[in-house]
Amino acid sequence: MDRKEAVRLCVCRMCPSFVDCGEEIVFCMAVNSKSGCISKEKGCLCPGCPVQDWEGFQHVYYCIRGSEAEQH
Ligand code: SF4
Numbered sequence: 001m002d003r004k005e006a007v008r009l010c011v012c013r014m015c016p017s018f019v020d021c022g023e024e025i026v027f028c029m030a031v032n033s034k035s036g037c038i039s040k041e042k043g044c045l046c047p048g049c050p051v052q053d054w055e056g057f058q059h060v061y062y063c064i065r066g067s068e069a070e071q072h
């Protein structure tokens with residue numbers, strides 16, 4: 001899945017942990033590592049996200065713990 005499509009489908013903005021500081025979403029494929037402003041784990045919507053499913057990703061809290069590649 002290309003990044004543009006992933007940005008369209010990413011549900012981070014609806015997540016209780018999400019803090020909007022103008023960052024690029026799709027933290028599971030983040031190029032510049034973790035979020036600089038999300039730090040409290042208040043739930044994660046990644047399980048059930050179409051990007052997660054399509055890519056076969058298996059981790060959560062990418063914004064805080066790092067991308068799929070970083071968590072492997
Ligand atoms: S798996 Fe999580 S970080 Fe990745 S696109 Fe979906 S909601 Fe966003």
Ligand code: SF4
Nearest residue numbers: 012015044045062063
């Ligand atoms: S990576 Fe998970 S915890 Fe972080 S904002 Fe996206 S859905 Fe929420």
